[in-house]
Amino acid sequence: MAPPAGTRVRAHSAAAARDGLFAPLWWRRPWEHVPYPLTGLPNRIHLLERIDAAIATTAGDGGASFAVLFLDLDRFKLVNDSVGHAAGDEMLVETGRRIVRVIAGRGMVARLGGDEFALMLSTVADVAGAERTAADILAALGEPMWVAGRELFPSASIGIALWQPRYRSGDELLRDADAAMYRAKSSGRNRSEVFGEQMRAEATRLLDLEADLRRAILGDGFEPWFQPIVRLSDGAVVGHEALLRWSHELHGALPPADFIGVGEDSGLIEQVDWLLYRHVFRWLARRTEGYVSINVPPRHFHSDDFAERLLRLLEDAGADPSRLRIEITEVALLDDAPRTLRMLRQLGECGVLAMLDDFGTGFSTLSYLQRFPIKSLKIDQSFVAGLDGDTHAESLALVRAILALAGTLGIDTVGEGIESAQQRDLLCQLGCTYGQGYLFGRPAAASTSGGAGVVAEADAAPSPIPPAAVRPALGSVG
Ligand code: C2E
Numbered sequence: 184m185a186p187p188a189g190t191r192v193r194a195h196s197a198a199a200a201r202d203g204l205f206a207p208l209w210w211r212r213p214w215e216h217v218p219y220p221l222t223g224l225p226n227r228i229h230l231l232e233r234i235d236a237a238i239a240t241t242a243g244d245g246g247a248s249f250a251v252l253f254l255d256l257d258r259f260k261l262v263n264d265s266v267g268h269a270a271g272d273e274m275l276v277e278t279g280r281r282i283v284r285v286i287a288g289r290g291m292v293a294r295l296g297g298d299e300f301a302l303m304l305s306t307v308a309d310v311a312g313a314e315r316t317a318a319d320i321l322a323a324l325g326e327p328m329w330v331a332g333r334e335l336f337p338s339a340s341i342g343i344a345l346w347q348p349r350y351r352s353g354d355e356l357l358r359d360a361d362a363a364m365y366r367a368k369s370s371g372r373n374r375s376e377v378f379g380e381q382m383r384a385e386a387t388r389l390l391d392l393e394a395d396l397r398r399a400i401l402g403d404g405f406e407p408w409f410q411p412i413v414r415l416s417d418g419a420v421v422g423h424e425a426l427l428r429w430s431h432e433l434h435g436a437l438p439p440a441d442f443i444g445v446g447e448d449s450g451l452i453e454q455v456d457w458l459l460y461r462h463v464f465r466w467l468a469r470r471t472e473g474y475v476s477i478n479v480p481p482r483h484f485h486s487d488d489f490a491e492r493l494l495r496l497l498e499d500a501g502a503d504p505s506r507l508r509i510e511i512t513e514v515a516l517l518d519d520a521p522r523t524l525r526m527l528r529q530l531g532e533c534g535v536l537a538m539l540d541d542f543g544t545g546f547s548t549l550s551y552l553q554r555f556p557i558k559s560l561k562i563d564q565s566f567v568a569g570l571d572g573d574t575h576a577e578s579l580a581l582v583r584a585i586l587a588l589a590g591t592l593g594i595d596t597v598g599e600g601i602e603s604a605q606q607r608d609l610l611c612q613l614g615c616t617y618g619q620g621y622l623f624g625r626p627a628a629a630s631t632s633g634g635a636g637v638v639a640e641a642d643a644a645p646s647p648i649p650p651a652a653v654r655p656a657l658g659s660v661g
Pocket residue numbers: 410425426427438439440452456459477478479480510540541564599600601602619620621622626
C-alpha cells in the first residue's frame with residue numbers, strides 16, 4: 184500500500200516527537216495508519232514515522248539510544264511454493280505474533296511486505312542489547328510452527344542498525360538495517376548482523392562504482408577481449424569467445440567479476456552488453472574466418488525484441504549471422520522457457536547458434552537439451568580443473584556423463600579453462616571435441632588477438648600429434 188508519490192508526511196508536532204508517540208490518527212492521510220490486513224501490524228510508513236520521531240527525541244538526549252531491526256524470513260518462497268500461499272500467510276501471521284511477543288511493548292513491529300518485517304527497539308543501551316533481542320527473536324521463530332498440518336521450523340536473517348547522531352531520517356536507518364540483513368543472509372542465514380563502518384565503506388564503494396559505470400556507458404568505455412576456441416584433435420582455432428573488459432581510467436582493463444554484480448543490481452549490464460556486442464560485430468565483420476561467441480545473460484531474454492535487435496545490430500555492422508554464437512546459461516532456459524525457445528528459434532533460423540555456458544553448474548535439467556536448439560555445451564572449468572586435481576574421480580565421472588549425453592543428442596562439446604596438456608589430452612581421449620583455456624591462449628584485446636587470427640600455441644595439440652600439425656584459424660566454424 185504505497186502512498187501517492189511525494190505525499191509522505193515527514194513533519195511531526197514537537198510534542199508527538201518528544202513523546203515518541205504516534206501522532207493522533209485524525210490528521211493522518213488514510214493510507215498511513217492502515218495496518219497490513221493479514222498480520223494486523225502497522226506498515227512501513229507508520230514505522231518510519233515512529234523512527235523519525237525517535238530520531239528527533241534522541242538527538243537532543245545524550246544517553247538514550249534505539250535500534251532498527253530488519254528481518255527477512257529464510258527460504259519463505261519454498262514454503263509458499265511447496266505448502267501453498269494460504270500456509271505461507273499463516274506462517275507470516277504467526278511470525279508477526281512471535282516477534283511482537285519478544286518485543287513485549289519495547290518498540291514497534293511492522294510488516295513491510297512479503298516476508299519482510301522491521302522493528303524499532305526503543306531504549307537499547309548498546310549493540311549487544313540489540314543483538315540479544317535479535318537472538319531472542321531467532322529463538323522464538325525456531326520453535327516448531329504448525330502450519331497446514333505440517334511442523335515447520337522457520338528461521339530468519341536479521342540486520343541491525345543502531346541509532347547514531349549522523350542519521351537524519353528513518354529511511355537511512357532502515358536502509359542500513361536492510362544492508363546488514365543481506366550480509367546476514369549471505370553469511371549463512373538464521374543469524375543477525377550489525378551494520379558497521381566496513382559495510383558503510385563497502386556501500387560507498389559500490390555507489391561510486393555504479394556512478395563510474397554510468398559514466399563509462401556514456402563514454403563507451405568497454406571493449407571485447409578475445410580468447411581462442413580450438414579443436415582439440417589438432418589445436419586449430421575455430422572461433423573466439425568475446426569477453427567483456429571495462430577500460431577503466433585508473434584501474435586498467437577490469438574483468439567482469441569486478442563490476443558485473445553492480446551492473447546487474449543497477450540494471451546497467453544490458454546497456455553495457457549492447458555496447459560490447461556492437462564492438463564484437465564490427466570485429467567479426469573485419470575477419471574472414473571462424474565464429475565469435477558472445478555472453479548473453481538471462482535477463483536479455485526478458486526483452487521481447489532481443490532477437491530482432493541482435494540481428495539488426497549484426498546487419499548494421501555487416502557481419503554474417505552464421506558466424507555468431509550466443510553463450511547462454513541454464514537459467515535462461517528455465518526462466519521463461521517458451522519465450523526463450525521462440526527467440527532461440529528465430530536466431531537459429533538466421534544462423535545464430537546457441538552454446539550452453541558453464542554446463543554442469545546449474546540445474547542441469549536434461550530434458551531441455553532436447554527441447555532447445557543447442558549447438559554446443561561448454562563444460563564448466565571447475566570440472567576440467569578437477570580432472571588433474573584432488574577430485575579426479577568425481578570430475579572424470581561427471582565429464583564422461585556430460586560427453587555421453589551430448590554425444591547421444593548430437594551436441595558439440597567445448598572444455599573450458601584448459602590449463603594443462605594433461606587436461607587437454609584427457610578431454611580429447613574422452614571424446615570432447617573443442618577446448619578453450621590458457622593453454623591455447625589467454626583473452627587478449629582485439630589489437631593483440633585480432634587481425635590475422637590467433638594461432639594456437641605450439642604445445643596446444645594433444646601429445647600424439649606433432650606440433651607441426653597445429654594450424655591457424657580454420658575456415659570451418661566447428
Ligand atoms: P565465461 O563465459 O564462462 O568465460 C570464461 C571465463 O574463464 C573468462 O573469465 C576467461 O577469462 C576465463 N578463463 C579462460 N580460460 C581460462 C583458464 O584456462 N583458466 C582460468 N582460471 N580461467 C580461464 P572472464 O573474462 O573474467 O569472464 C568471467 C565471466 O563473466 C564469463 O564467464 C561470463 O559469464 C561473464 N562475461 C564475460 N563477458 C561478458 C559479457 O560480455 N557480458 C556479460 N553479461 N557477461 C560476460
